[in-house]
Amino acid sequence: xxxxxxxxxxxxxxxxxxxxxxxxxxxxxxxxxxxxxxxxxxxxxxxxxxxxxxxxxxxxxxxxxxxxxxxxxxxxxxxxxxxxxxxxxxxxxxxxxxxxxxxxxxxxxxxxxxxxxxxxxxxxxxxxxxxxxxxxxxxxxxxxxxxxxxxxxxxxxxxxxxxxxxxxxxxxxxxxxxxxxxxxxxxxxxxxxxxxxxxxxxxxxxxxxxxxxxxxxxxxxxxxxxxxxxxxxxxxxxx
Numbered sequence: 001x002x003x004x005x006x007x008x009x010x011x012x013x014x015x016x017x018x019x020x021x022x023x024x025x026x027x028x029x030x031x032x033x034x035x036x037x038x039x040x041x042x043x044x045x046x047x048x049x050x051x052x053x054x055x056x057x058x059x060x061x062x063x064x065x066x067x068x069x070x071x072x073x074x075x076x077x078x079x080x081x082x083x084x085x086x087x088x089x090x091x092x093x094x095x096x097x098x099x100x101x102x103x104x105x106x107x108x109x110x111x112x113x114x115x116x117x118x119x120x121x122x123x124x125x126x127x128x129x130x131x132x133x134x135x136x137x138x139x140x141x142x143x144x145x146x147x148x149x150x151x152x153x154x155x156x157x158x159x160x161x162x163x164x165x166x167x168x169x170x171x172x173x174x175x176x177x178x179x180x181x182x183x184x185x186x187x188x189x190x191x192x193x194x195x196x197x198x199x200x201x202x203x204x205x206x207x208x209x210x211x212x213x214x215x216x217x218x219x220x221x222x223x224x225x226x227x228x229x230x231x232x233x234x235x236x237x238x239x
Contacts, residue, residue, distance in 0.1 A: 013117070013128040017067065020113035027077045027109050028059025031084020031102045038091050051087050055080065068129040070114040071145065077110030078103045121222060126229035134223055137216040138199035144215055146226050149234065151206065153188070153196075153213070165194065165213075170236050173207030175227045177220025186214055 032052035039048050059080045066072065085099025117130065125132055129148045136142040142155040152166045165188055180203045188194045189211030196215060204220035206213040206227075217223065 012122055012124040013130060016117045017130075020116050023109055023113045023116075024063045024073070025060070027106050027113075028063055028080060029056050030105070031081050031087075032056035032059070034102075035084055035087045035091065038088065038095075042091060044091055048091070052084070055084055055087070069131045069147075070117045071131060071133045071143070073114045074107045074111035077106030077108075079106075081106030121219075123225065123229075126226045127233065132226060134215075134217055134219055136196070137201065137218060139197060139216065142196070142215075144204075144217070144223065146223065146230065148230055151208075151227065153215075167208045169227070169231050169234055171209055172227060172231070175204065175206050175224040177224065178203050178205045178214070180214070180216065188213060 032055045035052035035055075036049055038044075039052070059076075062076055062080075063073070066076070081102035081104070082099050085095070085097075085102040088095040088098045088102075118125075118132065121132070131145055131147040133154075134144045134146070136144065139155075142153065145152040145154055150166055150168050151172060152164050154164050180198050180200055183197070183199055185195050185197045188196060189208070196213070198214055198216045201216065202218050202220055203214050203216045204223050206215070
């Protein structure tokens with residue numbers, strides 16, 4: 001069995017990651033480079049150059065450390081762009097709209113990079129370290145995140161913004177696709193008062209201590225195979 005540090009990214013996934021690298025570098029560097037150039041051209045103080053340099057360094061460091069977690073790339077791109085635009089406003093108040101322009105460009109470019117890595121879903125993603133998000137059907141913002149060592153429920157709204165239920169793969173039991181006959185609001189065992197609204201149709205059932213998670217999704221089989229493969233790579237026996 002290969003260890004985590006020795007696991008190779010599958011060829012298809014490695015190619016996707018290589019292709020988006022220039023786009024992510026552009027997201028991290030465009031605003032700071034523009035800020036540095038305008039600072040020099042418009043006679044700004046030399047000490048101001050530390051700001052765009054710091055922003056560029058922070059952007060590169062972030063995307064490098066999160067290269068296997070593309071879910072939040074668009075948000076990071078928007079924040080970096082907006083901060084670069086805010087610096088340009090300090091250089092000249094006439095450049096204030098650039099905070100919105102660069103923020104929007106950062107969101108779009110990083111979002112496209114995210115999509116290039118994750119779409120279309122391919123079984124080779126299971127052999128990589130890339131965290132794969134699955135959007136819950138009918139529950140806007142709620143996602144199941146499957147990483148190389150854990151599964152997590154994450155949402156952009158409601159109680160899931162503050163509480164992210166997380167279970168190590170070693171604690172995950174059977175994962176299977178099921179059919180839900182009618183709409184229901186189900187509790188999440190072991191996570192206090194959190195509940196998930198399940199709509200009629202396909203769903204995935206995940207056995208976790210001390211019960212089960214049921215998440216509405218049309219991709220239950222793919223999720224089951226993904227979790228099984230990652231458990232196999234981690235040397236976790238099926239239960």
